[in-house]
Amino acid sequence: MLLQLNQVSLSFAGNSVLDEVAFGVAAGRIQSLIGPNGAGKTSLFNVITGFYRPQRGEITFDGERLVKRKPHSVTRLGIARTFQNVRLFREMSVLENVMAGQHCRSRAGALAAVLRLPSQRAEERRIRETSLECLDFVGLADSQERLATNLAYGHQRRVEIARALATEPKLLLLDEPAAGLNGSEKEALVELIRRIRDERGIAVLLIEHDMSLVMSVSEHISVLDHGSLITEGTPQAVANDPRVIEAYLGQDDEELAL
Numbered sequence: 702m703l704l705q706l707n708q709v710s711l712s713f714a715g716n717s718v719l720d721e722v723a724f725g726v727a728a729g730r731i732q733s734l735i736g737p738n739g740a741g742k743t744s745l746f747n748v749i750t751g752f753y754r755p756q757r758g759e760i761t762f763d764g765e766r767l768v769k770r771k772p773h774s775v776t777r778l779g780i781a782r783t784f785q786n787v788r789l790f791r792e793m794s795v796l797e798n799v800m801a802g803q804h805c806r807s808r809a810g811a812l813a814a815v816l817r818l819p820s821q822r823a824e825e826r827r828i829r830e831t832s833l834e835c836l837d838f839v840g841l842a843d844s845q846e847r848l849a850t851n852l853a854y855g856h857q858r859r860v861e862i863a864r865a866l867a868t869e870p871k872l873l874l875l876d877e878p879a880a881g882l883n884g885s886e887k888e889a890l891v892e893l894i895r896r897i898r899d900e901r902g903i904a905v906l907l908i909e910h911d912m913s914l915v916m917s918v919s920e921h922i923s924v925l926d927h928g929s930l931i932t933e934g935t936p937q938a939v940a941n942d943p944r945v946i947e948a949y950l951g952q953d954d955e956e957l958a959l
Contacts, residue, residue: 703728703904704749704780704872709758711741711748711928718744719755720928726872731898731905733915735939736925737948742908743785745925746874750782751775763871777805779871783861783878789849795860796845799832802867835863838900839893855886862893866901873897875907879914887911891918916940924948 702725711719719741726732734742747753749760751772760767765778781802789798807824836842839859844852849860858878865873875894879887891914897903909915915922916936923933926948932939939945 702726703763704906705759705761706745706749707759707761709745709748709755709760711744711753711755718928719748721758722925722928722930724923724930724933726904726906727921728871728904729898729902730920731894731918732907732921732923733919734906734908734923734925735910735912735915739927740925740948741928742925743876744928746782746876746908749775749874750780773805776868776870779869780874781865781868781870781872782874783858783865783876785876785880787854787857787861789857789860791848791850793849794845795841795847795849795852796829796832796836798849798860799835799863799867800828802835802864803828803831805868831869832863832867835866836860838866838896839863855882858882858890859893862897866897866903870903872904872906875905875909877908877910879909879911887914890914894918 704726706725707723708721709719709723710717710721722745734745736742744753748755749767751767751770751774755768758768762778762780767775790801807828833842833845836845839862841856841859841863844856849857852860862875862878879890882890894905894907895918898905919936921933922936922939924931924939924945931944931948932942
């Protein structure tokens with residue numbers, strides 16, 4: 702497994718958020734993490750990426766232990782993420798936002814930047830070229846000079862994905878990437894996720910409430926409920942699992958339409 706969680710537990714003020722969660726993501730796989738609201742999905746992302754530190758358990762990525770690592774160190778190892786709510790730098794252009802993702806791959810120090818050494822200028826060109834390529838990949842090369850926050854919401858989400866790709870990840874975590882998108886934008890998102898895996902060889906783990914999107918794009922689904930992993934498997938197996946149906950009781954009909 703590229704990513705492996707073993708008996709990961711997290712609690713706040715005595716309240717259990719994750720309870721001995723064990724699951725993995727294989728290299729080159731598109732996988733979804735689903736569950737009712739409050740199931741612990743985003744908390745699990747935060748544990749993987751170093752924003753939260755679990756009280757118990759182990760997390761390994763590509764053979765490296767993640768627990769106790771800072772978020773920037775996790776990113777440097779090859780895990781990138783987006784967030785439920787789009788987080789862009791308001792006063793920066795689309796291109797500058799994506800270039801910020803390359804920071805974890807930069808080597809030139811402050812002195813080289815001040816003196817404008819050849820090594821620093823070469824690195825700056827590489828960062829710009831890589832970022833432009835990422836923008837082109839998500840279909841936004843023509844918007845590179847615009848303020849990121851002036852773009853339509855669906856395009857802002859693509860900028861965030863481009864910035865994540867600029868970190869050169871092996872695993873991309875997408876936290877509700879379809880939130881706020883219309884039908885055609887969701888179809889384009891499914892195509893983009895597949896291209897990320899097929900053309901770049903990047904594994905994808907997404908949290909998503911849109912079950913039609915989950916079923917269409919996922920090769921493997923893991924289900925959380927009240928902080929516990931209750932089942933996982935192929936989309937068809939998960940859709941027919943009584944534990945999943947029970948976990949979603951009380952949710953909107955659209956959410957239950959697995």
